Amino acid sequence: MKIIAVIPARYASTRFPAKLMQDLGGKTIILRTYQAAINTHLFDDVFVVTDSDIIYNEISSNGGKAIMSVKEHESGSDRIAEAVANLDVDIVVNVQGDEPFIDKDSLQQLISVYHADVTKNIDLASLMREIKDESEIQNPNNVKVVVDQTNFALYFSRSVIPYPREKNAGVRYYQHIGIYAFRKQALLDFYALPMQSLEASEKLEQLRYLEFGKRIKMVETMHVGIGIDTPEDLEKARLLL
Known part of the structure; x- marks a missing residue:
């Protein structure tokens, strides 16, 4: 089973323009993230996929592997799907370009899901962590996920799910951590499918997978990513560095 990491990297950023090219301890954020992914030794290959000549040249000039996007894309999944369409690969792990402090254990957990999935019931896997603070649960920037008894995702939402009508029901709340491991075919299917109403309403691309019947295995982690926004x-x- 061939497993690669792909780091989608846009130059433009609403909150922090050109953030991936900012200096972090003598290296740009995107280069540090790329090298951290390689140093996990979990992947057969690592690529940065970008719409920016600046980022492309930053990776290439430092001996890395970069792919230029041909089209404009709405989501990271679209950008990655285009990049891997002609690559010989089984599993594609999406590593966030603005999180240079990669947690190897969490990535290892995602990959191990596929080694155990002999019947290939899993289309993609992702991470979640339990949240207990009421402000975190209420915050629409924290995407919540509910799962079934085998930790397959039932729904993702910016709203509080499930709604706590009964306060003593023992519900656990989970925040979705947006790191994915995809089967290549699930990515290609996503790329070919239109956006539906749930995804459009919540602005959550993972809902497109659910709306079209894909199975998302959630893996619980204690790790809290350190993103640079x-x-x-x-x-x-x-x-921290």
Whole structure:
């Protein structure tokens, strides 16, 4: 089974323009993320896929592998699907370009899902972590997921799900962590399918998979990713490094 990591990398960013090209300890954020993915030794290959000549040249000039997007894309899944369409690969892991502090254990958990899936019931796998703080549960920027008894996703939402009508029901709330491991065919199917009303309403691409019957295996983790979305985040990352 051939497993690769793909890092989608856009140059433009609403909250923090050109953030992936910012300096983090002598290297750009995107280069540091790329090298961190390689250093996990979990992947047969690692690629950055981008719409930017600047990012493409940053990776290529440092000996890395980059792919230029041909089209404009609505989502990271679309960008990755185009990039891997002609690659000989079984599993594609989406690594976030703005999270240079990669957690190897979480990625290993995602990959192990497929080694155990001998009947190929899983189309994609992703991470979730339990949240208990009421402000985190209520925050629409924290995407929540509900799962069945075998941890397959039932639904994702920015709203509080399930609604706590009964306060003592013992419900656990999970935040979705947006790192995915896809079967290649699931990605290609996604690329060919139109956006439906649930995805359009919530602005969550994972709902397209559910709306078209794909099975998403959720893996619980304790890890909280350190994403760089603002200049303040970058300063924190520099201190951590």
